[in-house]
Amino acid sequence: MARKRSPAYDDQREMILTRAAELFARHGYPGTSMNQVAEACGLSKPTLYHYYRDKYTLLVNIAEGHVARLEAQVLDVTQAALPPEARVRELIRRFVAEYADAQHAHRVLTEDVRFLEETDRQRILNCERRLVQAFAGALAEFRPELGAERLTKPLTMLLFGMINWMFTWLRPDGELDYDRMAPLVADLFFGGVPAVQTAPAAPAAAAPSAAPPPNDTAHGD
DSSP, rough: OOOOOOHHHHHHHHHHHHHHHHHHHHOSSHHHHHHHHHHTOOOOOOOHHHHHHHHHHHHHHHHHHHHHHHHHHHHHHHHTOOHHHHHHHHHHHHHHHHHHHHHHHHHHHHHHHSOOHHHHHHHHHHHHHHHHHHHHHHHHHHTTTTHHHHHHHHHHHHHHHHTGGGGGGGOOOOOHHHHHHHHHHHHHHHHHHGGGOOOOOOOOOOOOOSOOOOOOOOOOO
């Protein structure tokens, strides 16, 4: 009878993938060594090999794990039986939220997939095609006439163009976060710039009523 792996083993594997994805995203897959991955994980190289046999296995697991999580989101939304527009909006929200926590894995998927062997690359590309088909299907239900003009797929790819490359310019510490960006993308996709809803203006800071007493100490950053 096979021994069941402990939760700690699976947690360690996920930690390694997270660190490896960060290194691949920063230095590229060819520019990252297993020594660097082991050091980033705080592990010895033999211990690292206990979890993953080589760097290529890390790449496959990072890319495939990312698309598998996205596909799980699609399945969850599809099972919710939402109206077509609401379904597309929810898919956008789920994908943008997923990208927020997987920026490095997403960069690896978009930039390092070319280093995968043909069988692995095709398996992952097929999963990506299913993701596109899910969006296109919801869009076709919302606007059936688009199918007759063969516009469903191009519009779907334009939508992915908005969300897939967000990680290249959206700063995690910037004024906008991924939660705010998801409805902006949906509004822009469905109605163009006039449909984008602005956030309520923050209340203006009250002007000081008087100068501080001479003994007060000003505190800087």
